[in-house]
Amino acid sequence: MTFRAKLLRAILAIVMITTAASLLIAQQQNATLFQSVVDRLFAEQMKSFQQTQELPIGAAKVEARRLAQSVRLFAALEEGDPEEVYKIASDELRLGEFAFFRLLDAEGKLIPPGADSRAGVFDAAGLQGEWLPHGKAGAEVDFGFVATQHGTIYRLLACPITNFDETVGTLILGQPMPRETAILLGGQFIGEGVPAALRAALMAQKEPSGRFEVDGVEHRFTRFVLNSGSAYPAADWVSVFSMAELAAQQRVLTLRIVLIGLAALVLAALVAGVLSRQLAQPVANLVKAAQSVREGDYAVNLPQTRTLELNHLGSAFNEMAAGLALRDRYHSVLQKVTDPRVAAEMVAGNIKLGGELREVTVIFCDIRGYTALSEGRDPVEVIHLLNDHMTALARIVQKHLGVINQFAGDAIMVLFGAPKSYGNDAEHAVRCAWEMMQERERLNRDAVEPLRIGIGIATGNVVAGCIGAESRSDYTVIGEKVNLAARLCSSAAAGQILVDAETQTKTRALGAFETLEPLTLKGFAQPVPAFRLAKVNPNEL
Structure with missing residues (x-):
């Protein structure tokens, strides 16, 4: 994947993640806010409903105290005259917001009102719920709820009538409730506050508050007992709130955020395209330039x-x-100006000014009759001739892991074992010398000016290292074996390869050596044993 594509993908991914996170946070905050509003609404509804209950309860207490002060009412109750009881009660009571009243005797039995009573109209037939309290009422006002077959809801308040701590009867006041009230009474709903489609799902809820779904729409509800411990059947006030509006708002919010996210994606794509173009082209140029450098x-x-x-x-x-x-x-x-292997060691910093004792095999090779060959010739022609000769030999030296230490006129000096040993350095040197001689013979067959060479080889300990100054130095070897290789080369006739005793000992398995009479060489006090390499086994090349 290109850098431009990666940059574009990264920017688009960031925008998408940011949009998704914003959508999630907004939805959560909106849901939390809506839940808070619903909870506050439920709380306000409960508070309002409780306040509406306190007012009639207080009024019922006032009316009950008024009746408790009526001597005429006590006398009528003792005589058991219903018409007189209701006539006296009607004179004493102030119904106000109450639609009717009824009286119970000291035993809690209903005293039926007369036909012309001013106790108010209340048809107890077909009621949903019980309108008479179970047993005698206590010292406080007790209340319950009933609904008529016509859908009218009444709040019933039962207040005891006492005289000197003796209950002589009970006053029941009935107050009509709004039809929108929702009350759960005896396993049934009264009032229209809860839609019929929700009632079955709401009845299945066991908790006092929570949520449920109907037809894919979430609803939240709360309920609480209005008359806990009452002599009337328990009645639960119920409030239900549909979350359809929240869902619609969430959808609108989601759509808006998605549209904003899409717009941001388009804008980010345009910006990323411009920025990536500014970055991609220089990067492409850099890659192309790096490829050129590598090549x-x-x-x-x-x-x-x-x-x-x-x-x-x-x-x-x-x-x-x-x-x-x-x-x-x-x-x-x-x-x-130096052998590639020496150059590599120098670049690597492995060769420093100074020397070390190493076992090295040294080859010297020069042209026989070079002086006569060069006399009277154009120097340029001579150099061209030498370059062709040295190039052919150098390829063979490198093939056999040798190091060309120096070119000196028509001579070439080769090292095996310095600056790095590859093991069996003497064997490498003998194979190299034999192939050098074979190559020269092959070249002579087609050469206008044949060249004849002689080779000398010596093996032993020498001092190898850089000789010179910090600013200018040459890698070379010095020691008796170097001089011996040079003297053996000088003694070798055209086409001969002479080796010293140590070289012959290390490489005798490579081929055939002819033992020569010890050679008297310049710089050596005693005759030096020498051997001529007669052949090298073909499988050793």
């Missing part, structure tokens, strides 16, 4: 952009490319 083309130059950070990056890359170009030129020159 060895250091002549790259990233252009300036409109982004400060990318300008810094481009400048740093340009400086790096210039530094790599300079390093490559240094390395190229270093490889030309």
